[in-house]
Amino acid sequence: MAEKTIALNGDKPRVIVVGAGFGGLAVTRELAGKDVEVILIDRSNHHLFQPLLYQVATADLSPAEIAWPIRGIFSNVANVSVFLGEVTGIDLAEKSVIARDYRVEYDYLVLATGAATSYFGHDDWAKVAPGLKNIGEATEIRKRLLLAFELAENAEDDETRRKFMNFVVVGGGPTGVEMAGAIAELAKQALSNDFRRIDPRDARILLVEAGPRLLGAFPADLSDYTRQSLERLGVEVVLNQPVSDITPEGVQIGDDFIESANVIWAAGVKVDHMADWTGSKTDRGGRVEVAKDLSLPEHSEAFVIGDAAHVPWQDGLTVPGIAPAAKQMGKYAGRRILDHLKGKDTKPFSYKHAGNLATIGRHRAVIDFNGFKLKGFIAWWVWGLAHIYFLIGIRAPALVLVQWAWSYIFRKKGARLITGPVEPDPERNAP
Numbered sequence: 001m002a003e004k005t006i007a008l009n010g011d012k013p014r015v016i017v018v019g020a021g022f023g024g025l026a027v028t029r030e031l032a033g034k035d036v037e038v039i040l041i042d043r044s045n046h047h048l049f050q051p052l053l054y055q056v057a058t059a060d061l062s063p064a065e066i067a068w069p070i071r072g073i074f075s076n077v078a079n080v081s082v083f084l085g086e087v088t089g090i091d092l093a094e095k096s097v098i099a100r101d102y103r104v105e106y107d108y109l110v111l112a113t114g115a116a117t118s119y120f121g122h123d124d125w126a127k128v129a130p131g132l133k134n135i136g137e138a139t140e141i142r143k144r145l146l147l148a149f150e151l152a153e154n155a156e157d158d159e160t161r162r163k164f165m166n167f168v169v170v171g172g173g174p175t176g177v178e179m180a181g182a183i184a185e186l187a188k189q190a191l192s193n194d195f196r197r198i199d200p201r202d203a204r205i206l207l208v209e210a211g212p213r214l215l216g217a218f219p220a221d222l223s224d225y226t227r228q229s230l231e232r233l234g235v236e237v238v239l240n241q242p243v244s245d246i247t248p249e250g251v252q253i254g255d256d257f258i259e260s261a262n263v264i265w266a267a268g269v270k271v272d273h274m275a276d277w278t279g280s281k282t283d284r285g286g287r288v289e290v291a292k293d294l295s296l297p298e299h300s301e302a303f304v305i306g307d308a309a310h311v312p313w314q315d316g317l318t319v320p321g322i323a324p325a326a327k328q329m330g331k332y333a334g335r336r337i338l339d340h341l342k343g344k345d346t347k348p349f350s351y352k353h354a355g356n357l358a359t360i361g362r363h364r365a366v367i368d369f370n371g372f373k374l375k376g377f378i379a380w381w382v383w384g385l386a387h388i389y390f391l392i393g394i395r396a397p398a399l400v401l402v403q404w405a406w407s408y409i410f411r412k413k414g415a416r417l418i419t420g421p422v423e424p425d426p427e428r429n430a431p
Contacts, residue, residue: 005096006104012037012079015337016097016104018087019112020047020070023306023326023333027110030334032077036341039106041099043086044134045069051323051387052400053132054175057141057264058182059190059416065399067135087113090277092299108301108337111274111288112330115307115321118270118285125246129263132175139419141264145183146418148262149191152198159259165203166260168251170243171267172209173216174358177226179264180207181361184233189362190416205235208253210242210267215366217320217356222366225375229360243267269321271308278302283310287318292348293336294329303336305329311349319351323390328352357383 008014013036017024020042031038049066056063074080085099096105117131130137130144145167152164167187169180187203194200207214207230213223214230214237227237238253245252250259271286280296281289287310288296294309296302306326311319319325332349339346355369357379365379374382388397 003098004102006039006102008105008107009037013107013341014039014105015108015110016041016106017110017112018042018097019114019306020044021050021112021114021306021326022323023114023330024110024112025073026327026330027112027305027334028074028080028330030331031337032074032080034079034338036079036108036337038080039083039104040070040074040080041083041085041087041097041104042070043084045071045082045084046135047073048135049387049390050133053135053138054178054182056135056138057132057145057179058186059142059146060182061400063135063139090302092278092296092302095301106301108340109303110330110333110337111277111302111304111308112306112326113271113273113308115269115271115285117265118268119265120268122246125265128248129170129246129251129265131265132179143418143420144262145186146416149187149195149198149200149203150418151261153195154197161198162204163250163259164261165198165200166250166258167203167205167262167264168253168258168260169205169207169264169266170246170251171265172207172211172214172237172239173266174356176207176209176266177214177230177358177360179266180205180235181230181233181359181364184230184235185361188234201234203234206238206253206258207235208238208241208243208251210240212240214239215356215358218358218366218368219373222368222373222375226358226360226366229364233361269307274304274308278304283318293346294333294349295336300340303333305333311351313351313353320353322356324354325351357386359383 015036015038017028017040028038028040046067046069052066055061071082087099089098096103117133119125130140148164152161155161167183169176184205187200191200214226215223230237241254243253246263251263274286274288275282278288278296288304289310290304294303294305307321313319336346357367359365363377363380365383367374367379388400
């Protein structure tokens, strides 16, 4: 099929933004209403609030409560158009983006593609231990968790029942901590009275971290508090033990093999395609090493932001792959483009770290605001309000607030739906 070209129209400079995550939305909003044409390309039709994906996976929220249609966000912005498609290549020399059968020309380019799950060379584990990066993975994990209890209820022998009621979360960062705590609350509180042949409170939940402590980016005392809080919830925390194998039968942790039909991967991320697309130097995780203004070396009109960018920060560290950082980069890139059009200089990008947040479970969270630390009930409320504040749109925050209030008061999960086939798949480490 012949390639279709969407050429420059000559009226306004065209900015192509690839990716509608936090960074992509930030740069698009910075350019909204300005004298430029913006084309926002994404392979999904929605922006996803990834920090709350684990609540979809554990049946606290439905997908519609943390996702917002991209077209709806910019429906009243005349200079922004949305292109639904998957980018398959970048032609920096010809200044065009290839999206399957289309070639879209640009004056400026912003790559905000985000990151994917990394299995550290064991990509075959993806089928048996799903990650948590999109709605499809979240609803698949939700199905596996809920179906595991149904199949345990129907099991005729203790060994099968035990396999279905063993849950292993790999990775002790914020996602792993939040998932383990939420699974514990699902099993030991929300589902505790729903079954007759099994007691969901007998579920065994393991959180496995290869390093010496959980939440490595947090101060040590908050890491210790997190571990103790998870253990009070009934989570077994396993430290200093890498996972060496995952099969449909379970997971190898050090010298121990844990039979489990439910393994969730929360241990690593990588950036795909950037080296091939840009020809630029990347780090081990695939992030592009950008200039001080977030542009590609030798291509001042092309920028890389968010999880896809390797940006030096302080003490030998790089800017972390979190939503506030992506939003700061997006806003900066938008200003940089506008300044460039006006012939003005822009100061180098400077990241301002607001802090780290992680929730452990009901009434428990940890927060580090650059040395000002909170934990427990107050931190949990601050964490919740912060996430609601940053949700997209007007209706979504209200829905989440109501749903959380319902779960808090009645200890019920509002989205306990099993969708898709319910027969066990022998090739997968799950029902």
